[in-house]
Amino acid sequence: MNDCQIFPLGHQYRMFGWELKDYRGVAFLPLYKEGRGGEFVVLLNYYYGKLMVLTSVEMKWKRFEKLSETLCSNVVTFRGRFYVSFLSRRTVVVIDPHSLEVTDLMPLTQTGLNFLVPSGDDELFLVEVMVPSGDFDFNRFTCNVSRVDEEAGKWVKVSDLGDRVLVIARLGNVSFSAKELPDGCGVSGNSIVFTNWPQDVALFYKYGPYQGSAEELPDGCGVNGNIKTVWRTSRENSGVILNTFPVVALRVER
Structure with missing residues (x-):
């Protein structure tokens, strides 16, 4: 290869x-x-x-x-x-x-699907996955992303990760710069990649307009139901997981 x-x-x-x-x-x-x-x-x-x-x-x-x-x-x-x-x-x-x-630290929006992702000693991110009411379709999940403020002892929401890519995997979560990949390998910065769902598919998340109804989402997404932009699945890329042990290998398609 x-x-x-x-x-x-x-x-x-x-x-x-x-x-x-x-x-x-x-x-x-x-x-x-x-x-x-x-x-x-x-x-x-x-x-x-x-x-x-x-x-x-x-x-x-x-x-x-x-x-x-x-x-x-x-x-x-x-x-x-x-x-x-x-x-x-x-x-x-x-x-x-x-x-x-x-x-x-400060209480979270919800229990359950929460993931910690360190980015070296620069930042520690928290990814909270929001599941639409009554719908367990992975493509309709949205996320909140926050970084830790150590001095204040709380989480601060972020909408821009720069050139970082956050990877959520079964045995641990990592962060890296998309610039480290040759020609990006189909992965762009400011994105989240999930490889731990119970399917052989990798889902990519970007920050952008939510396409569904505000009533579908749990508390913690937006203010007073006025949802404009969230971390949501991206149609730019799709990924097929080829191997999960001892390393995760996936093929990214545009």
């Missing part, structure tokens, strides 16, 4: 003695303490949203007790801290890797 390019989006971790089907994501942070090096903390999203923790001091997996009553959906790192979202809780929490103390 001479027309393909591979570039790194993150790190791969190999878990011994764990079934891949039960694994939903992992996050690692080194601990820098005076006079002590090589220590670390790992958080694992495992088996129906159980959040597990391992420290280099104990080297033993155990349930993260402070969040044992919630179902984890995403776990990522950003600027030296852990961020965790949930299936059963309308918030994202921040976890200090040294003390493992938990702090809540």
Whole structure:
């Protein structure tokens, strides 16, 4: 395949003695303490949203007790801290890797389909998927996209990602610049790509006018039902997923 390019989006971790089907994501942070090096903390999203923790001091997996009553959906790192979202809780929490103390951020619009996407140490994005009432057609889903404001402890909605592409996948979410791809490979910046829906189709989302009725969407989209523009599926590109393990491979068509 001479027309393909591979570039790194993150790190791969190999878990011994764990079934891949039960694994939903992992996050690692080194601990820098005076006079002590090589220590670390790992958080694992495992088996129906159980959040597990391992420290280099104990080297033993155990349930993260402070969040044992919630179902984890995403776990990522950003600027030296852990961020965790949930299936059963309308918030994202921040976890200090040294003390493992938990702090809540501003409540989210909804529970369920929320995805955290770090963009290096520059930005941390939150993608909230809005499902039209009574309709589970993926092509009619819309999204809210926000970035974290660390100082204010809240999420700020955004409509322009610049040249970034946010990729939502089964085992983790990543962000990269469309400029890194040769001739774009059919993917343009300021877009979101979902590869984790239960179909062999990749859906592309762009910011633009919503074509449906305002009454179809849940609360949190627009103001007083006056919806003008949202993150919605784009007709510019379509994608067919060719492979999902060990990497996601897809063919983009215009």
